[in-house]
Amino acid sequence: MAEDPTPVTLLNEPVREVIELRPGQSAQSLYALLVGVRNQAQALVERLETRGVYVPRDGQREVVRALYVATKNQVKALAECLELEGLE
Numbered sequence: 472m473a474e475d476p477t478p479v480t481l482l483n484e485p486v487r488e489v490i491e492l493r494p495g496q497s498a499q500s501l502y503a504l505l506v507g508v509r510n511q512a513q514a515l516v517e518r519l520e521t522r523g524v525y526v527p528r529d530g531q532r533e534v535v536r537a538l539y540v541a542t543k544n545q546v547k548a549l550a551e552c553l554e555l556e557g558l559e
């Protein structure tokens with residue numbers, strides 16, 4: 472196992488040529504993208520907390536609860552990433 476090469480994943484594969492999805496527009500910086508995602512996730516958490524969610528069946532509550540917990544964790548992780556020095 473120790474001799475096995477590290478598997479290539481999206482996190483550790485080498486950076487390839489960056490292709491813009493919208494020609495003619497400049498790409499956002501990673502920092503700006505993370506800020507936008509954090510703001511959207513925070514808005515979802517606030518919406519879930521302030522107005523709640525109605526689901527017709529009890530089994531659906533767990534899915535919404537999982538969404539809430541995952542989104543709160545995402546907001547926390549994004550906030551911590553934004554505090555990293557040298558993030559580009």
